[in-house]
Amino acid sequence: MNEKMKLIILIVTVFINITSLVHLVESVSPPFACDLSNPSTKLYPFCSNTLSISQRVQDLISRLTLDEKIAQLVNTAPPIPRLGIPSYQWWDEALHGVAYVGNTTYGINFNGTIRSATSFPQVILTAASFNPQIWFRIGQVIGKEARALYNAGQATGLTFWAPNINIFRDPRWGRGQETPGEDPLVTGKYAMLFVRGVQGDSFEGGKLGEHLQASACCKHFTAYDLDNWKGVNRFVFDAHVTLQDLADTFQPPFHSCIEEGKASGIMCAYNLVNGVPNCADYNLLSKTARGKWGFQGYIVSDCDSVALLHDEQGYAKSPEDAIADVLKAGMDVDCGNYMLNHTKSAIKQKKLAESEIDRALGNLFSVRMRLGLFNGNPLKLPYGNIGPDQVCSKEHQDLALEAAREGIVLLKNSVKLLPLGKSKTRSLAVIGHNADEPHTLLGNYEGPPCNIVTPLQALHSYVKNVRHHRGCGTAGCTSASIDKAVKIAKLVDYVVLIMGLDQTQEREGLDRLDLVLPGKQQELITEVAKAAKKPVVLVILSGGGRLPVTWYPQDFTKVPMTDMRMRPEPSSGYPGRSYRFYEGKKVFEFGYGLSYSNYSYKFISVAKNNIYFYKRKSNPNSYILVSELGTKLCEKSKFWVTIGVENIGTMAGKHPVLFFVKQAKLGNGKALKQLVAFQSVKLNAKEKAEIKYELNPCEHLSTANEDGSMVIDDGLYYLIVGSEEYPISVIVV
Template sequence: MAITMPSSLLPFLPLLQLTIILSISTMPQVRPQEAPAPGPPFACDLSKNPSLNGLKFCDPSADSAARVADLVGRLTLDEKIGWLTSGAAQVPRLGIPKYEWWSEALHGVSSTGPGTKFLSPVPAATSFPQVILTAATFNESLFHAIAQVVSTEARAMYNVALSGLTFWSPNVNIFRDPRWGRGQETPGEDPLLSSKYAVAYVRGLQQRDDDSGDHYKLKVAACCKHYTAYDLDNWKGNLRYTFNAIVSQQDLIDTYQPPFRSCVEQGNVASVMCSYNQVNGKPTCGDRELLDGVIRGQWGLDGYIVSDCDSLEEMFNRQKFTKTAEETAALAVNSGLDLNCGSFLVKNARAAVNRGLLNESAVDRAVSNNLATMMRLGFFDGDPRRQIYGSLGPNDVCTKANRGLAREAARQGIVLLKNTEGSLPLSPAAITSLAVVGPNANATVAMIGNYAGTPCKYVTPLQGLTASVPTVYHPGCADVFCAIADVDGAKNVIAGADAVILVVGSNQSIEGEGLDRVDLTLPGQQQTLVSEVARASRGPVILVIMSGGGMDVQFAKDDPKVTSILWVGFPGEVGGAAIADVVFGHHNPSGKLPMTWYPQSYVNQVQMTDMNMRPDPARGYPGRTYRFYTGPVVFPFGHGLSYTEFDHRLVTAPVHVSLPLDENHECRRGLSTSCKSIDAAEESCNGLDFDVHLSVKNVGSRTGGHTVMLFSSPPDDVDGGAPTRQLVGFRKMELGPKDEEIVEFKVDVCRHLSAVDENGNRKVVLGQHLLHVGTLTHSFNVHI
């Protein structure tokens, strides 16, 4: 099935075409299908179960709610409980097969979870860059396009019984601390960027390709996780299974919740996953206020709430939050949980009902939410191979176009952190020998990060670079731990080279699920390797950092012998080709850091267990993320260089913004001088916005992508810990040499210019605000 390129990606089409052309040589041959593949699991197979004919739950033309009610009314209590677990049990008498809910699609169809298998006839799937690098593109259209491809490959695999239809992705937690091993899975530290990524990715996964506009039907079902304030795995003995995150209402509303809210309200996500940890003393999967109250009540989730895997077991056995297993089961379901990843509810829900702790009506509600999701996926509509996606199969996986998109995503995400004049890009014609050194120089598995599947075919950094120029290679270290750096061996290899590429960093043995970092420096003796090789080099030295989180590479930033620095995240299966594209100037880098890079001193000032975002000078606490952090940085959020230069000029923006309050408002009754803010929830705030138009010009000699990032800062005298600045909007664009375009932003006064107070209430701050893009600033007054 062909994938239609979104119109918003058309500016990047020439680059994408180049990517596809350059990828052809590394593409695997189309796999011949040796034998008919087994069919996918589905219910209501009337050809095998004629007795189901006429039953409402098997009638696709019937109202969905009526279908669900009909089915639930036919199930016994034990059969209902069997559909409260990720390994849902079959109900043969009603023609319902077993179903595995747990599949993953974080940045490609993943092998994590029992719902997906990579076997013939689909032994691999496209592995896109890890999320943190994709987020660095700041390209919403690209987020959406990647998810569309992932959902197509997922449906293709489902049709040959190799995956499910419910994918527990994306991870939208805020990357609060650089030590977090799973920060690589997230879109970064900014709530707006994370929210926009979440919405675009969820819509790309879920929306049908038939342009019907029917948002009820799903292509696949996405899940936003891990709700909420979850960002610690295993740090100095503090485990995610027992960690109690003490979070102020201010930080919860201001920082941790926005991506989840956007997932539900704007993305219409089918599911939210509650996390292992406690928040303020309550397990998230057993907190009725957080689940039933917020997700379903305030935000209006139309779908199901699922636990992280075995989190109910952890709640009972490790957290010891309840006295008995039945009490834990009852607490979870009564709080709003619908599905248990694991077997805890299957083992204990019946006993909870028998003891009167759990009403069958609560079970009905939960199983109805689960079954309604499966209805939306067509699971109860008969053979899916006769439905809209029935023609998808092995030939729709690992296509040239899909791998080309993976390469384009990596190219757009790569961040140029430093570039001394005359260093990058290298000219292939001028390079007779390129030295490639470092423990990640020939990396394969390290490139795809965690929650990945079996990739179609790797292109390592060494392979990508070798395809353009003659190379010599030395690893320099046995692995990323680099207990001993072979400096002499590396020096011997680089002796005759015109330029040196050093590929260093980490992998899943340094930062990953269940593993947080303690330090921010390059692991082991990698710094020594870099410095010594740079000192001995006779030409440009390009440092390439492969990692999920930021690294303290101040030494390289300050070293004149290290002429350029690139951060490439975990760039996906064709990451090596993307790195070569940037190094040799086939692609002009346009990535921007989606997280702050801190110095090593940060880890001595900040305990990872401290959830507070705002600084506290009294205890020497510098705060977290660019919005609040007051200390030194190695590279700031949003940093990223290009091979060209862009100028910004303000075209349109207001000088005054008036809030239309009712005459009886307390701030108008002679008390206006005492009013420093108004409630953003007030009716007068709805729909109040203004336009900002900026002219952006490429003043250089190269075509390049550019992200325009619009920030706002509150008045200087604002109280209550407002962010020093926050992202209001961003736009990705492509400009040729000397080209100029107008970029338009619509600023929502009550959403973008507000701050959350200590009680969790959002307020529009009155007074002089500041908008800024790069070095351009504009002041305006918000008043009543």
């Protein structure tokens, strides 16, 4: 930046959506089975609430013909009229609010009493709040509004394919905006709390029981984070992932989603991992998810993944082999029609036993029963009183606004220009293509919002004299009206530039090639900043709090996006990925984010300075396996850390406190540091607070070794908050 150029203040945001809109038209009854007014209902044990769900499901399956069974293995499951069972649509979306699937023939429509739903910020911004309570409350709202749509007769399914909990490994990934970022702890906690909220559980978990408000599905299992980069697409990409990276990066969010969140659905991803398609991986779906983690729910393919096994990937020799591969691996339902078309011939060719279909149907009908769809009129059951008045309510819209405010990340404010004083701001220029683009604010996997307030509209309500100019015609900004923008900038007290990306630049199916602003955006920003009377405010919309990702320099694009390694390899110049392993230059660190105030930290107490572990005599290593310790010893080793936080500034603020751990001795793939806990704290100016974190050495001090086993190393560790460090020792004897 040259000396003439004035300071630029950076903010990252996505969108805010703040008022309600509900249209009243005639409502329709929701679809359900086991109508108590139908005398034949009493003849079917699968309609009996006195039996367990397992017993009811087995009775239902025993009554189906082979053709009826096969027809239920796809996302658009047809009705079974002779048994009084309506059709069911497995495909619904709810990434950041109940959404369109793109076709009203799918599970949700907005053509009835309810015409819109609360639209929350894109997930990457929500994650930037580092506020677990908000994540849970967003899930609650989405689950409630989903159930309201069903009760109004506007849904033929209650299974929502969200959240997306893939690790945002590479900043060029077009779908990174859908995720909670690059850290496995943050992503896992987001998954757990979002799922609990959607499904009707409590924040702490454990209160869900059999009944689901709605069903959440964690996707895309696993190691999926490339869509279409330089001719390599997600449909055939074979991700070569080490056991070490799988264990401590890619798998933990799904483990948390299943074991702690109790998700009732998983989606297996398009890609292959180490030569095996995810949807055909028995070790992944059955041995790990169901066996090790105790998953009890359904597993769906990403759309047309089953067809890819034979048609694109060449993994299966025939369509029938593809069917056999996925069902034997543990998958249950095909998003697509491939299983409808080829399952019967797979049975005829004796490549598949009918019992495998029965196993899949058991998982599918169990979830539908847990949703209350086989218990008679759902309006007379739990969740039956959730109506249209609870969609787009003021409470829900206030939460969307709160989430957006807490997620915005302030990157630079060196002259304390922000916040702009309302009384002192007499004139304002708002420049940029994203200032007044409603659709850009919605992100992707969006639904019809209750109402949209663009940044320009919001600023009009704050300042009377506002001048607006797009600057760039589109986000690509192949041409820019720089002279006109500069002219306007010279006439006003303050300038706000609202720039960045949209779905034409990054989205599902489109990864980026570079990390700079497209076209002439940078030139426009520079010239306007030179011309303005005061430092300008730059708002970048892209896909808050604190950054949940590392901001890499443009030079990072030399690293192939197809290289899945998280850990660096100095001998080849490979820098690694994410704040835990990346050894190159950074624009901004993970967790970076300013406040309008300043905060200080100190360690008040640490319950244990020395932690002892006793290994077996046969263990010659200077570490101990976590699996060797067992649950009881891990529980006994827990200890509390108390951290003091003080707002030493002049303004009140809400501030995420991030707590890291690092080992003194690095190498052998150890993380540079690892986030182990976080909490948002609200403090007035000069106010103090204490935060308590419980550390579990088995979870927070362990690392993955090369064979994917979690180990705790002997040696010195540092607890870190802000610039404060506190040493503790692990002694393995």
